[in-house]
Amino acid sequence: MAFGDDVAVAYRYHRVLDPLHSLGYFAPETEQALTAAGLQPGRMGYFASRSAPMGTVGPGVVTATFYNFSPSLVARHIPRAWTLASPERILAARAEAIDAAFKRLLGAETLASPDVAEAAELAREATTACSAEGRPLYAGHADLDWPGEPHLVLWHAISLLREYRGDGHIAALVEHGLGGLGALVTHTATGRGFMAPAAKKTRGWSDEEWDAESGRLRDAGVLDEAGALTDAGEKLRAGIEDATNRAAMAPWVHLGQGRADRLHEIGRALSRQAVAAGAFPEGVFAAPKA
Template sequence: MTTKHRARRMFELLEPICLVTFMAEECNEELAALGHRTYWDGYFASRAAPLGRVPADVVHAAFYSFADGEVARHIPSAWETIPPEASVAARERGSAAALRRILGAGTAGSPGLRRAADLTTKAATSAPTAGRVMYAGMRSLAVPDDPVARLWHSATMLREHRADGHIAALVGERIGGTEAHVLDALARGIHPPESFGRIHHLPKERLAAVMEGLRERGLVDADGRFTDAGRATKERVEALTDELAAPPYDALSAAELDELVAVLQPLTATLEAAGSR
């Protein structure tokens, strides 16, 4: 398995673990119980919490993919009465509870899950933090003792590490956050790309300007579909993202990596069947 293929395979195996944070009700319920009024208040407050009480502009820069003004609707107001530390702790509790429910008590308490948590943590705590803002933020948090929470925490560290690298790849190709969603929509076969769920709510004028900019660069055609240059750009971004996501797994021996894949596969299959809900 090549370095890039290894990183892609690990992303496929770990992503369903991370997705419970956004898909399952337990996390939303924990954040709402703190007093967060909406899903997005809880999302921004808990995901940005490892950065500390930074301004909205800093969160906007670190997250990269949100349109201008979206972060500022939630940060710093979401922290005015709820400390960031409380939000990130609630996210961990809810995510771990969702994993326990979906996987079942037997699997959640199994030696296989504990081993998955151990190996994932070994990888997640090994990579350099330079240039990895969100990953460094997650690395600053204590790693939970509970194996289920530790597996979620470490998978999320690796997700943020990958996301930091993805942003670097996008910046290198001069692809902005909203533009990235357009290219992602096209890669998923969604047309028109403006209908993609992550951007469809944006003002029509904003979306029209983004599409026009992509046309001027020759990345989409008059009908809003990929040109050859646009598809090649998307493929370069994804290839570099995989390459930049590989360093954490250098901490694992070949045997450990094979073992991690083996113990994660049944966990991932269960989570995928449930839609991480």
């Protein structure tokens, strides 16, 4: 079934499923498993576990595919991570961590429920409409073997859908002339994401780099003197989101609205349960309402 011109539904489905993927970056089980595998604690685990499906790539590839992180931050962890643990060991540790985190946050009864098995089947079916062309992070993850247990199938499928959307988002940013730091600055200016101090800290940008990019965006008419988006900046960001959603529609068109809505229904309930169980620090993820 087609969705007509309402490509915004791609964001609606993404938003309700994404907490089930992202909880893995915050779960204590993840750092425990990755450090046990040999990685250093902290940001190394994030960069290494997410890029491991692409193999022992260098910092340039990770910076390009992750897009809004400072190259200097990435270079502090990649390629050193590959000297401490192989991609295969890192991926095995990540799978162990996700399994443990899901069991802690959702419980055995929920994970054994028909709803989780149904959601896993629907999400996996959605991924069959994804193509790898021009989507390197998706392609790397798509080359991995599927796990066996339904909750791990669900996590892997959601991860594929997330990286598929993310690769399309980067293409939209490139098309609209925003590099990684420009994308981050304008994202914070929307007021709908994290604020500048948190963005600088987590993405590794200095005040000087941030201020220089903000100046370029002001000169381009994207930001005003107060650092808010101008009308042109609002239009730019809206165009990027529209392009991102259009590039992410294939899985949902393939499922059709009925099955997509069913996956949304189950995913929303599971995400709410995970958030309520403390999957994220306060303020990182609100429980999805729609």
